[in-house]
Amino acid sequence: MVWKITDETFETITEEVILSIDGISLRAPQGQSLLMAARHHGFDIPTLCHHSDLPSEGNCRLCLVEIGEHPRTRLVNSCTYPVEAGLLVQTASEKVLQGRRMVLELLLARCPKAKIVQDLAAQMGIYESRFKTDDPEELCILCGLCVRACREVVGVSAISMAHRTPGKLVATPFLEAAEACIGCGSCAFICPTGVIPYTEKDGVRTIWGRDFPLQPCNVCGNFIAPTAQLEHWAKITGDPVEHYFVCKDCR
């Protein structure tokens, strides 16, 4: 299930309900994700695929929590499970910690060199995985943040998830230079493992197999952003593109 309510929009949900997190009764807006409700009240739940500006998809499964009453409890992704009145939630039960260790071992097997995965695993005392590593150089944890940022925030869908597991990967259409890409770099900035190659040299940004000339500010001459990105903003806002050819310091 994709829970479409982001952290920003939950404010529109006004009805608050009472639920219990780790034995503490508290109020939270009905429909808000358990992750946001728990974090709002100071509970620490790790996640690698959550971003406050994007709808949650529960891809990394690190944020799992246990819901229900003993013995009928189950693990759910807290980022996609909505707050309900009377819900009993545990964020650090033995069942949760076991599940989270398993997820971290799987992530570590997939991306043994990903620093963020190593750090999270080490916090739980895990330094190696019992599962097989297919590619020791792999750094993509398939969290989907880059794809969602490109689609939901930038609005161009230049990249997507291609193929099925085990060959699943983030890719441009037909694995060719991304035609729809505007060179904004949102995917590279949001990527938790820094795996998306991105360079800037001599006024040119290179990403996803394409070179994007950077637009100099019409006043100070400093580079602002790729011209294609500024043209994209102008198209969305309806402002004259020249408006974006002056950097914010010179406006």
Ligand code: SF4
């Ligand atoms: S490239 Fe980065 S942001 Fe995209 S799915 Fe892989 S790890 Fe996540």
